[in-house]
Amino acid sequence: MGQCPSARDIVHVGVIPPYHLNACKLFINAKKNVLCEKSLAMNTKELKEILDSAKKNNVFLMEAVWTRFFQASVEIRNLLAQEYIGEVKMVRADYSLPLLHMSRSDQKDLSEGALLGLGIYCLQFISMVYKGEKPESIQARGVCLETGVDETVAVILRYSKNRMATFTCSAGVELHSEAIIIGTEGKIQVLSPMWCPTSIIVDRKETEYPIPERCLSLNFTYSTGKRYEVEEVRQCLLKGLKESPVTPHAYTLLLAEMGDEIRRQVDVVYSQDCQRNMATRWGICSAGKISHDFTVALKTLPAEDHQVVAVAARLLEDAQEFSRKHNISKAYGSYEELARDPDVDVVYVGVIHPYHLNACKLFTNAKKNVLCEKPLAMNAKEVKEILDSAEKNDVFLMEAAWTRFFPASVQIRNLLAQEYIGEVKMVRADYGVPRSDQKELGGGALLDLGIYCLQFISMVYNGEKPESIQASGVCLETGVNKTLAVILKYSKNRMAMFTCFTGVQLHNDAIIVGTKGKIQVPSPMWCPTSLVVNKKETQYPVPEPSLPLNFTNSTGKRFEAGEVRQCLLKGLKESPVMPHADSLLLAEMGDEIRRQVGVVYSQDCQ
Known part of the structure; x- marks a missing residue:
């Protein structure tokens, strides 16, 4: 027998699942044994990271699937080992608990949802009955809230030898919250609450497995039953084991893998699925x-x-x-x-x-x-x-x-939100450099250059549609506009104007004038690295390139790439900084400007 463990030998991790990875690794790396609440991690990738850390540090780790250690569950395993009900052909489990009234229940980054919060009990029960066997197929359907949290999930699992299992979990409706195991020679019923069972019915005979009385009030049903998993941990530590034979790491990994597949089918994606080392x-x-x-x-x-x-x-x-x-x-x-x-x-x-x-x-x-x-x-x-x-x-x-994602542009939006220069009354932008005049390649002052000025003005005015647009320009014989000057009038007598020129170099700067000051964007305004706010200049440098660049400050494209990644991690379909409505508005304003100047592309006629 190994050395008796002291009270400081193991940590119970009771934080919510999104924080399990960091908490477990913190204690494991400190050479502490760990009992972590279920679900051990948010997905298989995180789970493997925790298991690898436990193995590397040679410590005990167990997912706190407390259901398996109740006396009723021990008896179920004994009966199955004796083939008391013959060959198991079907397992069904249901678990519901109204959670939507809880303050964090619909917050995706803080909530577990129906599957991770409730379905884990059904999955582990089925996996226990089928001795950790991997199902041949999984079919899942579910209902999700607008926040992306799964409210109700129904799953069918098919195992080898035509054996089946089904479970339903719901955070929104009331279910019986019981389970049944059907064999060729009988059945075992697990009465509610199936996740912390105190009675089972075997061939119509009910047996009670009471748990100790509490000494203080409890937050959850039959929580004194957690004593059984605690005792399992002690016995494992006394034997020098690094995992429990009742809920080994392989079982825990299988639960995570099945959970990932179910969430994939139900279309539930957490930020943890996208971010860590991915x-x-x-x-x-x-x-x-x-x-x-x-x-x-x-x-x-x-x-x-x-x-x-x-x-x-x-x-x-x-x-x-x-x-x-x-x-x-x-x-x-x-x-x-x-x-x-x-x-x-x-x-x-x-x-x-x-x-x-x-x-x-x-x-x-x-x-x-x-x-x-x-x-x-x-x-x-x-x-x-x-x-x-x-x-x-x-x-x-x-x-x-x-342009919108440069740190200088971020600072502009911050200053405007604070009304640092008061109410904006005028915006001006200019951009002129030699550019293509080939119409079939989409050349022209507006689409090549003016788009930068237009998007800048639209950013300043928060995507508002102007009340009127007046445009004038000079076109080449090819029909491409070479020079363009535009005046835009907004509500509350606010104005904007811009000039773009594909033939000569302009100052290529911009200015925002308010009732209490002004913000100047020195050249190049389309990829800004400095701002002058009320005569005080601040620099916002971009990284040096690893290879020669074709265009000015192009390493600044890193900022829009970073925005894309953050949007994908959050499950967004458009950027709040450059939303679809802004793209459509820019196109509509561009169409009106070209109409006034008389520039028509072949795409306008198709």
Whole structure:
């Protein structure tokens, strides 16, 4: 017999499941034995991390599946071992507990939901009966709240030799909360509460298994029954065991794996499913200049958060050259191949804007999340088509208005929210550099340059639609606008104006004028690294690139990539900083400006 354990030899972890991983690893790394409440972790990945830590530190670890240690459960295992009811053919369990009145019950980051909070008892019971055997198939359906928390879940499990199991768990409705095991020669009924059983009926004969009386009031039913799991822990420690033979690590792992599959089918995703050591896996659509810069920008972010796993171009040799330059494992000679890649979480669309519609729809229809370069499309009609496709396919989509995610832009929004410069009365922005005048490539002052000025103004005015737009410009013989000047009037006599020019260099700065001061954005306003607020300048530098860049401050694209990752982790389908409504408004304003200037693209006529 081993040395008697002292009172400080083991820690009971009673925090809520989202915090189990950190708590368990904290104590395990301190060489403490651990009894952790169920569910041991939020998913299989976290569970493996905990088990690996326990093994590495050579300590005892057990998931507190207390049901298994009640005397009634011990008797069930004895009866099954004796084949008292013959071969088990069916197991059913139900557990409900109204939880929706609890303050955290509908908060996804704090709540367990029906499966992790209640279904774990049913799953572990079924797994106990079938001796930790992995089911051949799982079919699950459920009802989720708007917050994404599962309210009710129903599951069918099929085992080898035509054996079955079913369970239902609900945090919203009342169920019998009992269980039954049906064999070829009889049945065992577990009366409510099945999760902490004190009586069973075997072939119509009921036997009671009372638990000790409490010395203080309890919060949960029959909690003095936790004494049985505590005693199991003591016996394991006395024998020098690192896991319990009644609820071994393999059982715990199986429960997590089954839980993951059930949640996948019911479409319940917790932030823990996406974040820990799991990088956002990027696919790059196009091997052009802007895609190069975006990929360089991603390299300035932690590799454990962002990985480029594939690139696609119209020519395979272009994709291969790009992959060699950026050390990307997969190169495709078509965008369709990229769309089919199961290892890609989100696609960066870097093709020129006349091709945005087809590219975005290709990837959204393939259930890929998308970050698409600006402008999102050639006109409002195309934008609506892209947004509809993203909504239909339930994927994330964001227009890559990278300016909005620079720290300088974040500070602008903070200052405006604080009314630091009072009420904004005027916004002005200018952007002029030599650019393409080829109409078929989507060239022109507005779509190439003016989009930056428009999105800046729209950001300042919180996505408000202007009351009127007046535009004037100079067009080339090709029909492309070379110079553009626009005045926008907003409610409460607020104004904005911008100028863009594809032929000459302008100051390329912006200014926001309020009743109590002004905010100046020095050049380059489209990728700002400094602000002047009431004559005081602050710098917001961007990281140095690992490879030469094609465009100014392109490592700043890291900020929009970071936004995408955070949105995906939260399960969002659009960014609150660059929502779909803003993309549509920009397109609608652009259409009106082009109408007044007389610029028509072929996409406007289709």
